Amino acid sequence: MAPRVLVSDQLSPTAVQIFKDRGVEVDYLPDLGKDKDELLAVIDKYDGLAIRSATKVTEKLIGAAAKLKVVGRAGIGVDNVDIPAASRRGVVVMNTPFGNSITTAEHAVAMMFALARDLPAADRSTKAGKWEKNRFLGVELTAKTLGIVGCGNIGSIVASRAVGLRMKVVAFDPFLSAERALEMGIEKVELPELFRRADFITLHTPLTDRTRGIIDAAAIAQMKDGVRIINCARGGLIVEADLVEALKSGKVAGAGIDVFETEPAKESPLFDIETVVCTPHLGASTEEAQENVALQVAEQMSDYLVHGAVSNALNMPSITAEEAPILTPFVKLAEILGAFVGQVTEDPIKEIEIVFDGNVAAMNTRALTSAAVAGLLKPLVQTVNMVSAPLMAKERGIRISEVRRDKSGIFDGYVMLNVKTERMARSVAGTCFADRKPRFIQIKGINLEAEVGRHMLYITNRDVPGMIGAIGTALGRNRVNIANFHLGRDREGGDAIAIIYVDEPVAEAVLQDLRSIDGIVQAKLLSFEL
Numbered sequence: 359m360a361p362r363v364l365v366s367d368q369l370s371p372t373a374v375q376i377f378k379d380r381g382v383e384v385d386y387l388p389d390l391g392k393d394k395d396e397l398l399a400v401i402d403k404y405d406g407l408a409i410r411s412a413t414k415v416t417e418k419l420i421g422a423a424a425k426l427k428v429v430g431r432a433g434i435g436v437d438n439v440d441i442p443a444a445s446r447r448g449v450v451v452m453n454t455p456f457g458n459s460i461t462t463a464e465h466a467v468a469m470m471f472a473l474a475r476d477l478p479a480a481d482r483s484t485k486a487g488k489w490e491k492n493r494f495l496g497v498e499l500t501a502k503t504l505g506i507v508g509c510g511n512i513g514s515i516v517a518s519r520a521v522g523l524r525m526k527v528v529a530f531d532p533f534l535s536a537e538r539a540l541e542m543g544i545e546k547v548e549l550p551e552l553f554r555r556a557d558f559i560t561l562h563t564p565l566t567d568r569t570r571g572i573i574d575a576a577a578i579a580q581m582k583d584g585v586r587i588i589n590c591a592r593g594g595l596i597v598e599a600d601l602v603e604a605l606k607s608g609k610v611a612g613a614g615i616d617v618f619e620t621e622p623a624k625e626s627p628l629f630d631i632e633t634v635v636c637t638p639h640l641g642a643s644t645e646e647a648q649e650n651v652a653l654q655v656a657e658q659m660s661d662y663l664v665h666g667a668v669s670n671a672l673n674m675p676s677i678t679a680e681e682a683p684i685l686t687p688f689v690k691l692a693e694i695l696g697a698f699v700g701q702v703t704e705d706p707i708k709e710i711e712i713v714f715d716g717n718v719a720a721m722n723t724r725a726l727t728s729a730a731v732a733g734l735l736k737p738l739v740q741t742v743n744m745v746s747a748p749l750m751a752k753e754r755g756i757r758i759s760e761v762r763r764d765k766s767g768i769f770d771g772y773v774m775l776n777v778k779t780e781r782m783a784r785s786v787a788g789t790c791f792a793d794r795k796p797r798f799i800q801i802k803g804i805n806l807e808a809e810v811g812r813h814m815l816y817i818t819n820r821d822v823p824g825m826i827g828a829i830g831t832a833l834g835r836n837r838v839n840i841a842n843f844h845l846g847r848d849r850e851g852g853d854a855i856a857i858i859y860v861d862e863p864v865a866e867a868v869l870q871d872l873r874s875i876d877g878i879v880q881a882k883l884l885s886f887e888l
């Protein structure tokens with residue numbers, strides 16, 4: 359059945375067409391996102407949800423979305439999506455991180471010009487027939503200092519435009535390197551210095567616990583008298599009540615506000631202040647940006663729902679459409695190795711080390727790690743998948759590490775899982791050949807070569823004569839058909855393992871029968887999703 363997507367916010371018709379062209383059914387209900395009860399009532403029908411900022415993807419909504427696999431944000435900010443809740447339910451959250459950056463940067467620059475020359479107030483006054491030529495005395499931007507808080511995609515574009523306007527640019531961003539700043543012709547400074555030096559301040563950070571209220575009364579007190587502040591990022595970055603006070607006192611000469619603490623902002627004390635320029639969250643609203651984000655989100659969501667390719671996900675490693683065919687068998691292999699360990703290990707797992715050997719080390723190992731951890735946790739949490747696995751492992755205090763190394767054996771490449779519990783260590787390795795089928799190549803350090811089947815018996819025994827015959831007889835007696843039988847041992851007369859691919863699941867009574875054979879240490883039925 360074709361996957362089905364709901365578009366619950368205003369999106370360019372391009373998105374709808376792309377979904378259809380790619381074999382995805384789509385319902386375009388652009389006002390539904392604003393009605394959370396209506397949305398909650400229908401969400402269980404959809405595999406995908408395409409949104410902008412009006413739809414709030416809460417834990418409750420995700421809880422009701424039984425089939426949901428992906429949330430696609432046509433835009434940048436995902437503070438309207440409960441990402442931990444989505445991850446826990448295995449729902450991929452993706453955005454379009456660059457599609458509206460230029461447009462938003464231009465909006466911030468437009469705000470800067472509007473503030474410098476009082477454009478909205480001058481417009482109102484002129485249209486009212488007042489011709490107040492002496493009232494509006496602006497300031498030049500040239501040679502003024504612009505302070506950019508958050509110099510990522512949008513902040514950097516604003517910086518380049520401001521440099522072009524011959525402004526001096528100072529930026530505060532913990533992830534901005536001094537070299538990159540130099541390259542852009544700007545100066546990297548700490549926040550107090552930026553506050554002290556800037557004539558204009560523009561915000562371009564995400565809204566996080568660390569950035570919430572970054573502009574409050576204490577911050578404003580450190581700024582120049584007559585500073586102008588622009589916010590085209592997120593409402594919660596500014597404590598609006600503190601800004602209103604500072605505007606009224608004249609400490610802040612003007613503010614350009616596109617985003618508000620509460621949206622939609624139908625009323626605000628900011629609206630009564632002449633030196634404030636407001637727009638209704640229009641940062642991304644240009645024809646170009648809306649085409650970009652609609653096209654990107656529809657392509658990304660379709661690629662995921664139809665082909666399993668992942669791009670721009672915030673809670674899962676990317677898998678490009680090109681690498682998906684090569685990676686997919688190894689993703690399955692990693693999941694199977696995890697599932698093997700998850701089924702044979704009874705104690706709580708403390709540590710997982712995933713070794714990528716040879717050509718596998720050059721692949722997208724983050725995706726393989728997520729798959730291995732998902733397989734491992736599946737016996738405990740049925741709903742786990744590659745999205746939720748890392749978070750679930752973290753919540754359970756499981757340490758995960760990756761090792762990449764050059765080819766070290768006869769195989770071009772393989773994946774090995776080393777797992778530690780409080781009492782013991784366990785390891786399993788596997789690879790895929792050209793037939794793309796997963797195979798176990800080593801279990802507990804014992805070499806073998808076993809194709810993986812849906813139902814397998816895992817037997818450990820002492821290496822003594824007659825074991826194969828005894829196991830075969832017991833299975834025959836219980837009418838269990840053997841598809842494949844693989845053996846290995848650590849040394850003559852030492853520990854041995856048998857891994858037997860059987861046609862049907864084996865009943866507990868048969869396992870008991872096997873365990874009663876002298877020399878058998880354990881017999882378990884394992885199941886794998888192929």
Ligand SMILES: NC(=O)c1ccc[n+]([C@@H]2O[C@H](COP(=O)([O-])OP(=O)(O)OC[C@H]3O[C@@H](n4cnc5c(N)ncnc54)[C@H](O)[C@@H]3O)[C@@H](O)[C@H]2O)c1
Pocket residue numbers: 433434435436455458459462507508509510511512513530531532533534562563564565568569590591592616617639640641642643
């Ligand atoms: N008004 C709109 O319509 C509109 C449109 C697009 C984006 N946005 C918003 O703009 C913001 C920036 O988007 P972007 O694409 O540039 O994001 P980005 O991730 O590329 O850049 C954000 C930068 O903020 C920095 N940062 C994080 N915490 C910081 C802190 N405490 N202090 C200083 N810097 C910090 C990061 O290091 C990063 O470089 C986001 O909040 C996004 O939601 C708004």
Ligand SMILES: O=C(O)[C@H](O)COP(=O)(O)O
Pocket residue numbers: 410411412432433434435436458639640641642643
């Ligand atoms: O984060 C974003 O991309 C912007 O805030 C745009 O939001 P919008 O899509 O609701 O206009």
